[in-house]
Amino acid sequence: MQYSLPPAGERVIIRRHPSPDEYLRTLFGTRRPMFYKSGTMALAAALQVARERRAVADPQAIIPAYGCPDLVSAAEYAGIRPVMVDLAEQRPWLDLAQVERQINDRTVALVGVHLFGIPERGAQLRRLAEAGDLLYIEDAAQSYPYARQQRDWAGHFTVLSFGRGKPVTILGGGAVLSEDAELFARLPIPDGYPLVEAWSRPLKWRSYNFLRAPARYRWLRAMPFLRLGETHYRPLRGDWSGISPDARAVLAGNLANYQNASLQRQQWLAEMAAQFQSRGVLDVAAACGIMGAALGALSRYPLLLPSPQVRDALLARINETCGGGSPMYPAPLPEILPPMVGGTTEAGFPHATDWSRRLVTLPLHDGVTLDIVQHIGRLLAMVLDSDNSCIDDEYDGVRGRHG
Numbered sequence: 001m002q003y004s005l006p007p008a009g010e011r012v013i014i015r016r017h018p019s020p021d022e023y024l025r026t027l028f029g030t031r032r033p034m035f036y037k038s039g040t041m042a043l044a045a046a047l048q049v050a051r052e053r054r055a056v057a058d059p060q061a062i063i064p065a066y067g068c069p070d071l072v073s074a075a076e077y078a079g080i081r082p083v084m085v086d087l088a089e090q091r092p093w094l095d096l097a098q099v100e101r102q103i104n105d106r107t108v109a110l111v112g113v114h115l116f117g118i119p120e121r122g123a124q125l126r127r128l129a130e131a132g133d134l135l136y137i138e139d140a141a142q143s144y145p146y147a148r149q150q151r152d153w154a155g156h157f158t159v160l161s162f163g164r165g166k167p168v169t170i171l172g173g174g175a176v177l178s179e180d181a182e183l184f185a186r187l188p189i190p191d192g193y194p195l196v197e198a199w200s201r202p203l204k205w206r207s208y209n210f211l212r213a214p215a216r217y218r219w220l221r222a223m224p225f226l227r228l229g230e231t232h233y234r235p236l237r238g239d240w241s242g243i244s245p246d247a248r249a250v251l252a253g254n255l256a257n258y259q260n261a262s263l264q265r266q267q268w269l270a271e272m273a274a275q276f277q278s279r280g281v282l283d284v285a286a287a288c289g290i291m292g293a294a295l296g297a298l299s300r301y302p303l304l305l306p307s308p309q310v311r312d313a314l315l316a317r318i319n320e321t322c323g324g325g326s327p328m329y330p331a332p333l334p335e336i337l338p339p340m341v342g343g344t345t346e347a348g349f350p351h352a353t354d355w356s357r358r359l360v361t362l363p364l365h366d367g368v369t370l371d372i373v374q375h376i377g378r379l380l381a382m383v384l385d386s387d388n389s390c391i392d393d394e395y396d397g398v399r400g401r402h403g
């Protein structure tokens, strides 16, 4: 292996916007932003407002059972018990029937996640939330919309992350947006920012940009102690804090730059995936109505493969050659959490389990070329062929034995 692509994340453009605060104030249209030190803290802030708005004993929030453990860390920090709900079949969306079953008079928030950047069904979820007098919190940590998509935000609160691996990154930071002045005014106000962050960030940006280059990233991947790409539960700690003015200036520059990003790579991957539809490969974005470049940017390109064996074989081949493939979350959320954490669950999460076994995500960042997409297409054809030939061999064996 000569090189290895990272699975997600653009480079940080280290250029400061000349008037970041004005730019950030106008960027989100009618929604006002409050910035925090991470997406997890931003989500916790929104959840805390939901909890304080309805003073109930044992407050609960509904979250998807397949997703980032930071959802649980945020809920815990906000003093809320997470209640996990399965995903819908073959869609990265909440199972609405289960959501309805789980809403009760202790539920204060419903959290919908734009997994891989694929929008949740905002209007529907918001209606469900309002019917139960709870807040719909839209976790858009994995997506950053182009200007034309901003209309699609539907949450009472929308949460963004600017952490590593996100479409727009400054290696840490998050925001909560709201167009409801009353709700916005209830958000906890960050008490400054970690001082160490102010001087260490520029160094981090430079080393991250240097190390994410495919020729160097392969060395990082080869270091097991870095545990790159692994999913772990990390409790959120510390006081409410924000991001430094310098980081905000760089953030504004990166957000401005992203508005001109190209959807070409997404288009290439959609075209490649379409060739395998008849062989049981589900292009998740296309199945959710995102056709090629038509509906905006994803952070990773998700495919559901016909079986866990095909998924594992494809991942192994991708990561032995060009890198950039990821299985995302290795199990449903309750299985990732330490035993004493953990929220309420319905028994079993068949769809979340299925996602954790059959999903592969392909990279979409600026290191992806048409050559790489074609190479991944050839690997996919190869693993599907060899999977069929295993089945054929077994079938031949059975035929041999039984006439």
Ligand SMILES: Cc1ncc(COP(=O)(O)O)c(C=O)c1O
Pocket (backbone or CB within 6 Å): 038, 039, 040, 041, 043, 067, 068, 070, 071, 113, 139, 141, 142, 161, 162, 163, 164, 172, 173, 174
């Ligand atoms: C859906 C989702 N929500 C929240 C977060 C937390 O964001 P951060 O890493 O900025 O704390 C993540 C991080 O990956 C995420 O994927």
